[in-house]
């Protein structure tokens with residue numbers, strides 16, 4: 222067993238190809254991975270307050286795949302920033318596995334909306350960054366990096382700098398950099414927005430495979446409602462700014478899901494329509510607020 | 512943009528490096544035409560100059576290409592026959608002066624860069640301290656550095672020390688200011704990224720803050736290299752008995768226009784070569800900035 226495999230035990234590997242054990246729907250609800258308790262967040266733009274989040278109550282269950290959708294500017298990224306401990310709420314509290322988040326939360330892996338790659342590091346050296354911070358070096362580091370470069374389909378681009386890559390490629394480097402660290406919780410902010418349809422499908426499959434093999438909790442923010450329904454156990458609809466939880470919908474589509482076919486399931490259509498209606502009201506209202 | 516920039520300072524923002532030759536679409540023909548036109552143009556200027564010196568203007572003022580060539584030859588080689596000239600190039604005399612100027616320039620560059628990087632980084636990271644003394648820095652920065660040369664000669668004598676200090680001072684301010692801004696303008700998103708990966712303070716510095724400031728340091732050094740030569744030469748012109756600056760000023764003092772031009776030609780060759788080298792180094796070090804369009 223190679224060192225890569227050992228590192229990946231519990232995680233998916235493209236190479237093994239073994240069928241993932243089916244994991245059906247909801248996760249065990251013992252405790253919570255992340256809790257937003259009466260969370261509000263206000264920014265100041267000069268002297269005018271901007272209420273990004275009005276009042277959010279939300280429990281993210283251990284091991285679940287949670288999709289978050291909502292109109293632009295409703296505070297989705299802000300929610301993830303709060304969970305990652307990059308900012309503190311104006312009111313209420315954010316808890317991670319029961320502990321109050323007051324500083325940077327190093328237990329999560331955060332794929333931010335902006336790709337935030339280190340511009341002077343090559344693709345492989347960007348992916349190696351979390352490993353270097355953990356003090357990992359030598360062959361083991363190289364093997365892990367090579368594995369994840371391949372996983373996100375960037376073989377041959379290892380020595381390229383971010384400025385030499387397309388937007389979608391940069392996103393994939395960001396994904397690899399997040400995954401290589403094997404975090405127990407993944408925060409993903411529109412990770413696949415810049416990808417073409419085929420690549421997106423592949424990435425969906427890969428994300429689900431990784432999630433099904435590991436016990437990771439994933440919070441997945443997206444503009445694309447279909448993507449959220451496709452992947453998630455539950456989808457949260459956030460209202461227009463100031464953001465509130467408008468609807469939480471259990472996605473009772475069977476697992477493992479075939480991402481290419483699940484769209485044609487009649488249940489998918491019903492779920493989509495119900496969520497779309499909830500989202501639609503707010504998208505219109507969000508526009509009026511501008 | 513930071514408020515520190517309200518006063519116009521020659522901060523070289525780290526811009527995209529020149530695209531590498533390999534990427535540039537081939538333009539061999541156009542390049543050749545350009546080259547030929549340039550050669551013809553330079554030739555024409557020399558001919559007009561020579562003609563003017565013989566017929567129109569007293570060579571006392573403008574010398575002449577022939578005379579400058581003769582002076583250059585006398586400066587650079589020993590002996591009369593072409594063979595002797597070739598064997599004796601460059602003359603020990605020229606090497607002596609060049610070495611002196613180079614030494615001042617390199618040491619000025621090294622000391623100025625070291626001091627500028629360290630002080631710029633510290634003040635850039637220590638916000639309060641930086642804000643506190645920012646006006647003082649801008650005041651000193653706005654002072655024409657040339658005005659400091661006599662003071663340095665007074666303090667450090669007419670030997671090599673005063674020239675090194677002068678050159679280093681000029682370099683210091685250029686590098687310092689770039690580093691100062693670079694250390695302040697670190698991308699917070701990148702810092703957040705590594706902090707989530709569990710980086711401690713030292714790792715945040717070494718993985719993000721220092722490399723990001725270093726790109727600004729490079730930009731400052733890039734700007735400072737030609738100025739370090741200026742510093743050395745100007746200080747030599749004020750008080751010295753050796754170096755390129757001395758060659759220029761001593762020829763001028765003897766009303767030897769041809770000698771002045773000859774020394775200027777040497778200075779030009781030196782500075783063009785140095786800038787070429789710096790450009791090379793920059794495109795290697797800042798390869799990641801290459802933006803393909």
Ligand SMILES: Nc1ncnc2c1ncn2[C@@H]1O[C@H](COP(=O)(O)OP(=O)(O)OP(=O)(O)O)[C@@H](O)[C@H]1O
Nearest residue numbers: 264265271273292293294295296297298299300334
């Ligand atoms: N650091 C900040 N400083 C000031 N205002 C901010 C900051 N971050 C977010 N905001 C404001 O908070 C609101 C919510 O922003 P956020 O980025 O969370 O929205 P979003 O739901 O992620 O939008 P999108 O879908 O377009 O990414 C916006 O009005 C934004 O301008």
Ligand SMILES: [Mg+2]
Nearest residue numbers: 297298334410
């Ligand atoms: Mg966002």
